[in-house]
Amino acid sequence: MDEADLRAYVQGELTPPRLWSADTHLASCAQCRETLATVSDPAALDAGWERLDAELDAPRRGPVESLLTRIGVADHTARLLAATPVLRRSWLGAVTAVLVMTVVATNALRSAATPTLFLALAPLLPLAGVALSYGRALDPTYEMAVVSPMHGFRLLMIRTVAVLTVGLGLNGLATLALPSYGLRALAWLLPALALTGTGLALMPRLGSVLAPSLVGGAWIALLVAAQARTGTGGTLAPFTAAGQGVAGAVAALAAGLLYLLRDRFDSSPTHDPFSERGAG
Structure with missing residues (x-):
């Protein structure tokens, strides 16, 4: 994947089916994952993890x-x-x-x-x-x-x-x-x-x-x-x-x-x- 696609992936701008292809490629390509880490915004990444933790910890409604x-x-x-x-x-x-x-x-x-x-x-x-x-x-x-x-x-x-x-x-x-x-x-x-x-x-x-x-x-x-x-x-x-x-x-x-x-x-x-x- 080129860097432009990786940045679009980080910013949530990719749409299916390109998004699905990016997910599959990143799961098997260590080099692209390393590049993804360099183009990602640390603050946005931390905020995303916090939202994920809050969603996982939130009680489920019966x-x-x-x-x-x-x-x-x-x-x-x-x-x-x-x-x-x-x-x-x-x-x-x-x-x-x-x-x-x-x-x-x-x-x-x-x-x-x-x-x-x-x-x-x-x-x-x-x-x-x-x-x-x-x-x-x-x-x-x-x-x-x-x-x-x-x-x-x-x-x-x-x-x-x-x-x-x-x-x-x-x-x-x-x-x-x-x-x-x-x-x-x-x-x-x-x-x-x-x-x-x-x-x-x-x-x-x-x-x-x-x-x-x-x-x-x-x-x-x-x-x-x-x-x-x-x-x-x-x-x-x-x-x-x-x-x-x-x-x-x-x-x-x-x-x-x-x-x-x-x-x-x-x-x-x-x-x-x-x-x-x-x-x-």
Whole structure:
């Protein structure tokens, strides 16, 4: 190769097929490689290596993060959302398997006018997703979330929306597999919102594990007490019209309390609202 072609190669001015021929020739010609080194600009070469290193070291976007950025979500927000544990395939697969088994069992039993087993379980899944999305103990990206330049309450809401979108979406698909129960199969929705909102509102005081655990335990205790009072074959109180009204009121109250406590979700080395000790 002559020196003019080598300079054009260095400056990126060669186009295919001449560029391909130059690449092949340089790979086998030591003399041209030595000449190439003499005509190259050291500063440009160093800058090129730096760009290559940065490109190689840059984290690769996963399918969830790529989808979020394509629909207009900011890069840093998409990164924090994609890191949410409940958006991982292992969690989604586990939840899907639980819902499928519950739907199969509900359809097999058909011993009541209301799908009690499904309605009892469905509200717990979004609550469990919330518990897995925050805090040092359960969130593998906790440190990244703490140092992110974002208000703690905003991060809380971003991840909660992700949790509810996934959880309620899967629950909704499972509901479609219970067509014989009609609208009664949707009686899980308001309790799910009430449990999730209450768990979030208690997090600043009790932590990201204890708060959802207590709320879930209270829900199970309520169902057991309602079952003992109603007996076999009846509709449990939380799934009656009155129970749905109470669940809606609890969800609204929890949302208001959560807004009032929004400043307590800012994390710092001395104040960690998601720690197991809580904020108290």
